[in-house]
Amino acid sequence: MLAGSAAIFTLVMLLLLIAYRRTPAPHQSEHRQERFWLYGLGLAFPLATLAALLIYGLVVGETLLPKSGDDVVTVRAEARQWSWSFGYADAAGLRTQGVLHIPAGRPVDVEITSLDVVHSFWAPRLAGKLDAIPGQVNVLRIEVAEPGEYQGVDAEFSGPGYSGDAFTVIAHDPAGWGAFLGRAKE
């Protein structure tokens, strides 16, 4: 996308520069110029580029969609001013504050909602944003290959405490995930 954009930008700048450098051809008919500039560059060129880009975007978007499977883990993220609280379908009653535990290597559905104003759940290295809206549950599918710690933040302006409103995602290996859930059962 960046390379394509750079190419289009360069093209426009070159056309602008050449307009100042060339001596205009005096006998070109207005109709021929319209055909080149408007049918060609104005209409056909963007339509072709955008169609390609859009198809690419939709295909990528499709792969990001949550698909049902047996080993999907469901967790719940509740935002409030200005902290995050997480719950786990596999361990009823277990809640963690400011830290979301997930298993690595398995698809995870995060059910996102808010207890007060609109927030947004964003762990940049795991997935895009999804808003936390009061009275509504949005589901975000994430999947982490490697165990480790990942940073997350609130990404919709939510008042004076917004800048510091962050959380951590800890992805466990299978043993660690079992231990985490087991700890809850004790």
Add this chain to the structure above:
Amino acid sequence: MNALARHRALSRIWSSQPGWRGVISTVNHSDIGRMFLLVATLFFLIGGVLAMLIRTQLATARSAFVAPAIYDQIFTMHGTVMMFLFAIPLFEGAAVYLLPKLLGTRDLAFPRLTAYGFWCYVFGGLMLVFALLAGLAPDSGWFMYPPLSSSAHSPGVNADFWLIGVTFVEVSAIAAAVEICVSILKFRAPGMSLDLMPIFAWYALVTALMILMGFPPLILGSILLELERAFGFPFFESALGGSPLLWQHLFWLFGHPEVYIIFLPAAGVISTVLPVMARTTLLGYRWVVAAAVALAFLSFGLWVHHMFATGIPHMGLAFFSAASTLVAVPTGIQIFAWLGTLWKGQPRLTLPMLYIIGFFFTFVIGGLTGVMVAIVPFDWQAHDTAFITAHLHYVLFGGFVFPMLAGLYYWLPQLTGRKRFFRIGEMAFWLIFMGFNGAFLAMHWVGLLGQRRRIAWYPENAGWTEINLMSSISAFVMAIGVAMVVFDIALHALLAIRGSRNPWGAGTLEWAMPTPPAAYNFASIPIVGDREPLARDPELANKIARGEYFLGAPRGELRETLTVDAAGGRPEALVIFPGNSTLPITLAAFTGAGFLGALIRVYWVIPLALLFVVGLSLRWGWSQREATHTGLQNVGRATLLPQAIETDRSPGWWGSAFLLGADAVLYGSLFFGYAFLWTVGPNWPPPQWLSLSVLELALGLIGAAVEVIGILLAGRAVSRSSPPPSLGILLTLAGAAMTIAALAMTLTRAGQLTDYAYGATIFVMIAYALIHAAIAAITICSLAYRTLRGGAARPRTSNVNIVRLWTDYAAFVAATSLIATQFSSYLR
């Protein structure tokens, strides 16, 4: 009569009063246009100072420059001021000043409305400036998402300043938009068909229509949110059947078209200035017009792309993503039409052209990043980061401020009659250009690194400090550039030497007059047969001054101009404009008093202010200047035309029609909200909330029918001129009274309005219908009064036709809202 005597006579007739009295009583479009431009520029400087405060805060990590509570006010007000108090009013000012001169007429359609709109803007802007100085400014971000902006989470008066101040300013935008539409369609030089209009007029027409379509959803949203804040009507409260997303839909239904409302006038400036700088004509005039219209249509289908992260269903995302990429096509057509124009001609590198090159550079980058964020997976990452801030500044600063600076330097000789002497503008350009790109290129980068927009501080270890510092330094370089432009213009206006009449060799009519322009614009109204009449006939200016065209002989003390038929430009009627008046500023002050009453929650002020507003409006309509003579009038060149007031569709009719169009969009948005809450709300509508009452429904529907038939009869009686239209008027009045009774009865049954969003919604629908029924009743009463007075005051066809628009609309609204609310219990 020679040219000088004509100039003196016309100047005496059209001039505003000297000194401060002139400022408050002028209705002349050149005066008000200049005042608009000046005030909008002041707000640009205020918004710019706020921007510098933001950049100071972000220049260092963990900044302690201001606390988050203050910082939130600063960035909210920066966005609000730039969008509502700078960009839109600057367009209005440019259009108010330029349009009559481009179109070859003497003033805009409704001179007093121009003044009223200006004063509403000033008073509304002052409210927000006061809030800023008092530390009470809105602080929920410029798009004011509830519940953050609801009373539970923003208990102070801050959010009310936004909702009420901005709505007041929008009254002015609606007034200007109605004015611009009617002026472009009806007030042109004879012979100027739509096809021959200067391209800027096309852009202004499309923009004004977009304002009429785009602003009502936000006005409705603001009314609903203020009702929620003040009285607890739970429109946006999910626990009570409302939805916070309803606000987001209404806001972006306005907010996305707003971007194009800002860009299109700037594109109009480029399409005007660039061909002159290339010593040629615009390539593909019709393509460009079609592209502007296409952009306007598409822009209303894009609002959801601001909400990609709110959990919109997948098919919705695909549709809006496709629509969002599609806007690049008409934009591309315009860009390549301009490039082709440069290739067709011999471009000069003048100062306006320098700013246009700055536009190309920045706007193309902004357009390309715009296509990127239209792609959903990319947007999910980039959304609400500094990348978006950078993108929107490339589009808005690149797409609006650069072209407007080009336009400023292009029309400056027309505005002042002087020649540029100091060469500060070039240096200022380079500072602005380098500063802008330095500041915002860096912001793309830091946004991709993860910096969110609207944060008040970031940690030292984020690795963003150097980029932000560079961005802040560049921003200050840009600010110095802007200050130099202001200094340059001030020096120019005070010190520069007199210049020639048409320094750029342009072909449009605003250069066919002495500069600075006289209050009456054209000593006689020219006949146009070409898109560039001045290029075709270099003697045109002298012929106009010699009075060779229409209305070259001033009569009495009347401010006269012509209307034409909308499409073809055939002269249609003679218009007599009202003179200087303090009525507009007084009416704006009372309108402001009503808004102020709502703001400080002293509600008894509102009916009192309303009483004055209605009274003054009636006086306004009544004091319309009417010629002493009736029948056909000689307008010069052996042409006889009727007076506009004696035609079927006077300018007032056109103005009412456009205003009601915007009103209907507001009503449609209300139905959208009703349907939206219905789809998201559980248990909607609640059982037995409002049971069907046959009496109310029958009374309302019959009343609406009687109202429609009555005004039809009144119209027939007036066109036959005898007997007086008493029966029709009485029937209309009776019909209006019946609808009012039916609506009032329904309203009393609406129940507990704060318990559930459903009751609150039908309350608003019925109240809306009730207000329109009352307006209709007032207009009929004025018609009845005219009939009773008789003689010169007797109702004309144009009077009845205007009243008919209002009564028919009121009947329609009463019928539909009664049906929607009464039958809703069957909708489950």
